[in-house]
Amino acid sequence: MFAGFDFDVLIKSLPFLWLGMQLTLQLTVLAVGGGLILGTVLAVIRLSPIKPLSMAVAAYVNFLRSMPLILVIFWFYTLIPRVTGTSVSSFYSVLIAFIMFEAAYYSEIIRAGISSVRRGQISAALALGLTPPQAMRYVVLPQAVRNMIPVLLTQSIIMLQDTSLVYVVGLRDFLTSAEIVAGRDNRPIELYLTVALVFLVVCFSASRLVNLMRRRYSL
């Protein structure tokens, strides 16, 4: 099967593919980070006793979760320049779209994680004189995160795979770059096998890294 496997094509296109990979990784890291922060804020608001706020967040989350990601990317691409009156690079419009979209999913995961922490833990934290935000920050969230890590990891890997959607606004992520080379040099097998392998390696390393961190911080 590997008789006709053309490694030259791969080697020659490596710099081009690496450019795509950089975009994919950058986007993933920034969107996961931003999504987690925004998602945590949304989850906390959703669990807060202030009804109008928590209902607004619930509406936002349910709305975004029923939209296809590709549509959300389109919206932000066309909406942001109209609303703000300034043009934003494709990269930033896509990044914002990803953060807003992922935050909706993360917030649900985080909300479930927070609810999984026993109520007595909050009572104990408050009884010591911690303020409710401190109890959240030092007692509830660390435990919630521990329960959430496997699901958060899965969601982040889906996010990594979804970065390929950025081709719709003309950006070249890893998969799109590979597709271009595959079409140009007519070497689909080499490229798509490589893409599969790389995704496998990245996802595997990510889960190893998370396991390592869990042990290091005894989460």
Next chain:
Amino acid sequence: MIEVKNVSKWYSSFRVLDNCSLAIAKGEVVVICGPSGSGKSTLIKCINGLEPFTQGSIAVDGISVGDRSTNLPKLRARIGMVFQNFELFPHMTARQNIMLAQQKVLNRDNAAADRKAQELLDRIGLADHAGKYPAQLSGGQQQRVAIARALAMDPIAMLFDEPTSALDPEMITEVLDVMVRLALDGMTMAVVTHEMGFARKVAHRVVFMDQGTIVEDAPKEEFFGTPRSERAQQFLSKILQH
């Protein structure tokens, strides 16, 4: 020190606390007992504002708990509380459990908080277990750490809600010993417990609750001699059989 006046609490139409009054002076140890569901936990949680109440007033060291303008976290930092299920923070070691509130609430620096933690762990006989996580400790050890965690805040009073009822019999003594020493050191304590041995040894007064009301509030000798109410007599004979 603790002044509960005519406190009532409803859960919708169900009355959990019915016109409860209770005063605990400085240095006094009061044991609260009564059948399950009589409102003991609720009453004790009202004292540090973990549970809101519907009517009446509670003051701790002259500060009104129910008042909206009261800084509750600040007040709670001065009242220690120990729970039935220990509620140690599972993601922190014993030492970190004892240090957290010292640092975040009292703004003690790392060294001071650590010194205090070590000193308290010493006192409860767990100096060698400072680096262990709650899951690595027995129930009795966890509860002793929980007591140390509360004491680290230098509280003016301590509240206990059935501190030994989740423990295996052989561990009850080690926790009661710590509490007895605390009582003999002059700590102001409100203790919900059915450990009448503890009550006999250190309590000044015993309070008996039933269906949300304080049925009996008597000096220890009087309570164990001849409780006035029939309910308390029945209850006593039941738990003293064990």
